[in-house]
Amino acid sequence: MSTQYLQVPGEGRKSAMEWRARLHAARSESEVLAIASEFVASLTAIEWDLLGKAPTAAGFGNGAQLGAFSVDVVRRAAEADRHAELLLAAMVSFFTDASAQLAFLGNPRNRAQPSLRDA
Numbered sequence: 001m002s003t004q005y006l007q008v009p010g011e012g013r014k015s016a017m018e019w020r021a022r023l024h025a026a027r028s029e030s031e032v033l034a035i036a037s038e039f040v041a042s043l044t045a046i047e048w049d050l051l052g053k054a055p056t057a058a059g060f061g062n063g064a065q066l067g068a069f070s071v072d073v074v075r076r077a078a079e080a081d082r083h084a085e086l087l088l089a090a091m092v093s094f095f096t097d098a099s100a101q102l103a104f105l106g107n108p109r110n111r112a113q114p115s116l117r118d119a
Contacts, residue, residue, distance in 0.1 A: 013042060019094060023101045032105065033060040036098045040069075050084040051076060063102050070095035 019039060026032045037059030060066045073095055077088035104110050
């Protein structure tokens with residue numbers, strides 16, 4: 001498994017670049033939250049088992065929920081055994097990008113900009 005999000009060749013999953021492009025193209029908090037919810041929903045039962053956490057089906061209703069989930073992922077990464085390290089590294093990378101895009105969109109001066117990476 002790649003450390004760049006959850007790109008697993010041959011499984012029909014989005015690549016790290018596809019997830020990143022979608023996050024950076026988001027124009028609102030609700031778009032970022034929807035993308036993050038879809039990302040979490042894409043986790044397999046095996047991945048949830050590695051995380052030692054029950055699936056989160058409800059998604060993210062606001063940036064605070066995304067932030068809390070992100071902090072939990074980072075905490076789990078710090079405590080991870082070697083089997084979960086790659087999955088957690090991928091998740092930390094994704095949620096870092098999602099949080100950065102939310103921060104970018106939260107600044108009124110940046111709302112007219114096309115994406116975080118173009119600013």
